[in-house]
Amino acid sequence: MLDIQQLRTDLDNVARQLAKRGFVFPIDAFNALEAERKKIQTRTEELQAQRNAASKRIGQAKAEGGDVTAIMNQVAHLGDELKQAEAHLDRIKREMQAMLLEIPNLPHASVPDGKDETCNVQIRRWGEPRRFDFTVKDHVGLGEELGLLDFEAAAKLSGARFSLMKGGLARLHRALAQFMLDTHTQEHGYQETYVPYLVGRDSLRGTGQLPKFEQDLFAVSAGGADAAGIPEYHLIPTAEVPITNMVRDEIIPLQALPLKYVAHTPCFRSEAGSYGRDTRGLIRQHQFDKVELVHIVHPDDSYEALEQLVGHAERILQKLELPYRVMTLCTGDMGFSAAKTYDIEVWLPGQNAYREISSCSNCEAFQARRMQARFRNEQGKPALLHTLNGSGLAVGRTLVAVLENYQNADGGVAIPGVLRPYMNGLDQLRKSEQNASEL
Template sequence: MLDIKYVRNNIEEVKNSLENRKNDTKILEELIKLDEKRREIMNIVQDYRAERNNNTKNVADLKKQGKNEEAQKIIDDGKKISEKIKELDNELKKIDEEYSLKLLYIPNIPANDVKVGKDENDNIELRKWGEPKKFNFEPKAHWDIGPDLNMMDFDRASKLSGSRFTILKSQIAKLSRALTNFMLDTHTKNGYTEIMPPHLVTRETITGTGQLPKFEDDLYHTDADDLFLIPTAEVTLVGMHKDDILTLDEMPAKYCAYTPCYRREAGSYGRDVRGMIRQHQFDKVELVWHVHPEESEKAHEQLTKDAENILQLLELPYRVISLCTGDLGFSAVKTYDIEVWLPSYQNYKEISSCSNTKDFQARRANIRFRDKDNKLKYLHTLNGSGLAVGRTLVAVLENYQMEDGRVKIPEVLKPYMNGLEYIG
């Protein structure tokens, strides 16, 4: 979340940020009014408490002088002051709850070099890698490749769980596992610590990364114990340092984790309805950094390169784009999307989103460090997919398909496939 002092002193900047993100500014106006009312009541309570403390001293003096009637009058006045304080404290508690909730709805402020734009059409392409393959036959989409090999089943998955689920079988299931292990091995060789986190987290944990309260409709929730299935391992990799104070020697803390991810996709009906591109359950290898504030911009570039490296090793064409303000995620100040080439779309499709959230998540989760002067400060967090396993599987199937229906195994995956050359 944003620092309320910053919001208070930079109202126009925060207002412009909300407008550029296509957010209603009404919530900011309500927050500022609550903040003013909150501070006004706190000042009144402080004055009352000072008066009550002063009266207590006067009572002792009067009693020593034998002026019991005067002392009793001050005691009676003190009781009235205590009642007023109690009433104001109750009012302040209600205001605090509303104030804290509204502050959680204010998104992060985009970095100065992020383009102001309405939607994905205003994003900026930064670079491309590799050339889309030219086939000498009509390439098939993955939703045909898999079923034709009898290794991908959408109908049985739908019978089990409804729409937007997939069953993988045989060699394609093994290919998915191979991709996961390849990604984890590559990232751990590059300095990441592998984590195997829980898939269910508390409301407090998932609030820390910004999914709650605004995006609760996109989450799967257990009513009995108020737990949430994670939409991304970012939630756990950031949340595991909640309320921690890291030392300078512990930063940067670089983590990677493979987990299934669960999303309702509440606002995406009608989008990517065929195949595996947009699922309620999907596998992902996530990258998260906890860094010194002075290092976060540099770390953002490196994290993105680490994600790109997976695609380069797999020899899959991709491009990197910088998101405009209208397409930027709630917690991010800046995001690079990596999009892989998919023949079925004859276009690039997002396979990773790498974001710098600066101290936004650290404030929500209370993650701090001690600087050289031993002062406590909020660190910066970054996250990115390294990569989405299902979409990488789709990219391999479509880009490595052959005219006879088989799929060639990328060179780097052969050791993970027991030397297998082809699927099918």
């Protein structure tokens, strides 16, 4: 949510900045609503003041045993008008709030202009894609030929965009998540958290998924779908939601900052509107695991924190020796809540392309304002925090990257060195039946 004060005083500039990300600010509607708000609020408060003054006099008169009917008559007519004014003001405030909740964050000055992902800017590259002297397979071919990846079974159980892994592959998937958690907690100073996978609407509003992106979420109601108009819970689309909302309606003491949390969770996304995209394989699933990093920081420190955050995510790929590049997203490609976003894209030999494996964003005070997430500043006054989040990393996509980058001519897949301790020492996924049962 943007600062209403800023909208009142600097509207044209705000509208111009939002236009860069393809958002058309309803200037006229806003101004009209704001003018009405001012008028009605002034009137309402005036009436309230009259009522309060009269009531006070009634109290005094009664205490002195005086006659009260004269004042009562004076104030009698106020009731209806006041009630009407209050209702009107309430309506306007709701309307204003609804408008505010639909407006995306302002892009930071350092974000490149552009309409879509073709305008993103590469800022660095790490590692060289390996050269293969055989025809590479993609992760689907590899996983299915190993007998460890079964999309048919997943489709039978749940439908499209679900996956089922077995044996060494399922173990590798778990190993990746463990490895990421261990690295972030032991080397990068994050506190591990275990969080709910079902969250309420307030939480989703806080981080910006609601009200605008309801169709991207899965809703859950106790007692089944028939029970509900408004669903009780939503499955988290990312651990960013539960983790960041830990500070909702809180005032964090200055010396507690920065807060750095990591969680490994499944994520659930409806992928509405992505029909036909990435239909093959593990890249785009309704359910996937992710290790998520969240920073809750002092506003002065948030851009430094963003650089650290990206570095922490990159560190995972470096340890796995997977080539990647870091992109600054342009204004037109950023998510709703972000002021600045870096995407990390990993090299996938099966697609002969770099594909997103992490997205790290500074949301500045955008989420904090929605959440009323504050800290007590140097003057002892509550002030809005800045929130950041980033994948560190998407586990499923990392698994894809390992399979494709570490494949051998015989269809086997080497286990990256850092993962072997998590794999009971196994150094290779082989095309043998035993493979699965050895573990």
